[in-house]
Amino acid sequence: MPQYKLDKFLKKDGRAMQLTDIDWDMKDANTREYTHGIHVYPARMLPQIARILIDHFSEKGDLVLDPFCGSGTVLLEASLAQRKSVGIDINPLATLIAQVKTTPIDPQKLWSDLSLITDLIETRIASVRDGQKPPTYEFDNQKQIDHWFKKEVQRDLSIIKSALESLAQSDSLDFFKVVFSDTVRKVSNTRNNEYKLYRLSKEALEGYQPDTFGTFQSFAKKGIDGMTRLYERVKGLEYPVPHVRNENLLSTNLENEKFDLMVTSPPYGDSHTTVGYGQFSKFPLIWLGGQYSLNIPTCGKMLGGRKRDDALIPSDTFHEQLDMIRKNDEEHKNKRWREVVSFFADYQDCVKRVFDSLKEGKYACFVVGNRTVREVRIRMDLITTEIGEYYGFSHHITIPRTIPTKRHPFTQKLYVDPKWTDVFERKTAKTIENIVKEHIVILRKQ
Numbered sequence: 001m002p003q004y005k006l007d008k009f010l011k012k013d014g015r016a017m018q019l020t021d022i023d024w025d026m027k028d029a030n031t032r033e034y035t036h037g038i039h040v041y042p043a044r045m046l047p048q049i050a051r052i053l054i055d056h057f058s059e060k061g062d063l064v065l066d067p068f069c070g071s072g073t074v075l076l077e078a079s080l081a082q083r084k085s086v087g088i089d090i091n092p093l094a095t096l097i098a099q100v101k102t103t104p105i106d107p108q109k110l111w112s113d114l115s116l117i118t119d120l121i122e123t124r125i126a127s128v129r130d131g132q133k134p135p136t137y138e139f140d141n142q143k144q145i146d147h148w149f150k151k152e153v154q155r156d157l158s159i160i161k162s163a164l165e166s167l168a169q170s171d172s173l174d175f176f177k178v179v180f181s182d183t184v185r186k187v188s189n190t191r192n193n194e195y196k197l198y199r200l201s202k203e204a205l206e207g208y209q210p211d212t213f214g215t216f217q218s219f220a221k222k223g224i225d226g227m228t229r230l231y232e233r234v235k236g237l238e239y240p241v242p243h244v245r246n247e248n249l250l251s252t253n254l255e256n257e258k259f260d261l262m263v264t265s266p267p268y269g270d271s272h273t274t275v276g277y278g279q280f281s282k283f284p285l286i287w288l289g290g291q292y293s294l295n296i297p298t299c300g301k302m303l304g305g306r307k308r309d310d311a312l313i314p315s316d317t318f319h320e321q322l323d324m325i326r327k328n329d330e331e332h333k334n335k336r337w338r339e340v341v342s343f344f345a346d347y348q349d350c351v352k353r354v355f356d357s358l359k360e361g362k363y364a365c366f367v368v369g370n371r372t373v374r375e376v377r378i379r380m381d382l383i384t385t386e387i388g389e390y391y392g393f394s395h396h397i398t399i400p401r402t403i404p405t406k407r408h409p410f411t412q413k414l415y416v417d418p419k420w421t422d423v424f425e426r427k428t429a430k431t432i433e434n435i436v437k438e439h440i441v442i443l444r445k446q
């Protein structure tokens, strides 16, 4: 068994607690502590997982990397634990949320700006009632906007957007952009419990009258409450604000920094099928406008977007599984194996980049899900380990856990043993396939 830093986790009776003693399912974990719940985001990491990994594998003042930072869960936990951090994500909505989530702002300032915006909104509503034209915004594809937003909703969102312009000089502007973005998503004609864009049925749309101003107000208050808790928590604390970069990991430059720890949940490689980060972010980004709307991440830009069918991927498990997918592909016109190769070709580049950017002896923690393609459960945990070993990592430990959320990104039903919290070595892992939904794969740079 590998050595742990046992002094980090002491049980009440003073006995050392190992990673293996933790109930990783964390069914009752509060996922919205501080600003964690400021905006919905697909496949968010549990803050508690990030917290434990950061605490266990790094020290105060260390530099942590999350190369797929999404909405910034790891970054916020790093700052709270007084670690510096760098977060990278290709999705400008993700980096906007991550930036706002991790930047404490005085709640007094937010309340006073909210009251300013509210006054402006009320004035505009009154003037529209008096027959004046509401503010309007031009969209490249108005037909698409009409399809996804009711006319009254478009009018109300335009009023809020124009009110936000009054904050142009305020450091709270990004905070309210995040609130606006979450509002856009909530009041659109999409089914709100999906990350992909599915329009409400005709019947459902008939009686659908979303309260746009009310939603904006309630999201703003919820966000300010979270920010108040963060602000109080970090008072008097040395709090390093993370460095968030809106970049493609495959082309970003990581050569200037050396990291003490990497914690991330990479994409599952299924943007086309289940977790559509681009689809999820599309309308918020269109409504935010300007640079945001020019940068909507399409599947083509995400990991696996470059079509490749000749990649040499250093993982036996990958090739075994690819053969099975190719075989099952035979009876289908659409060949899914190509998409799998394209994804892992990019993924291996990412693993190598992470390896190169870490200091010697330091750890990389990948929280990965095993998705299914053509009935083959892709063992992302084993493939990550094998690719990692090829580039020079050694396997430290793999921890399986179940995902307790109802809104998880998998469409297929899996058999899950909820009591399964044990830790297994890589070899035995092969024999318990199909039991768990997520793994925390921990590798160490030799």
Ligand SMILES: C[S@@+](CC[C@H](N)C(=O)[O-])C[C@H]1O[C@@H](n2cnc3c(N)ncnc32)[C@H](O)[C@@H]1O
Pocket (backbone or CB within 6 Å): 041, 042, 043, 044, 045, 046, 067, 068, 069, 070, 071, 072, 073, 074, 088, 089, 090, 091, 094, 247, 248, 249, 250, 264, 265, 266, 267, 268, 277, 297, 301, 302, 303
């Ligand atoms: C599972 S999510 C991360 C969620 C994050 N841990 C959180 O708690 O919000 C994976 C992220 O990878 C990003 N991504 C996909 N391809 C990328 C690429 N080539 N470079 C950088 N980020 C990418 C997606 O935009 C998405 O936000």
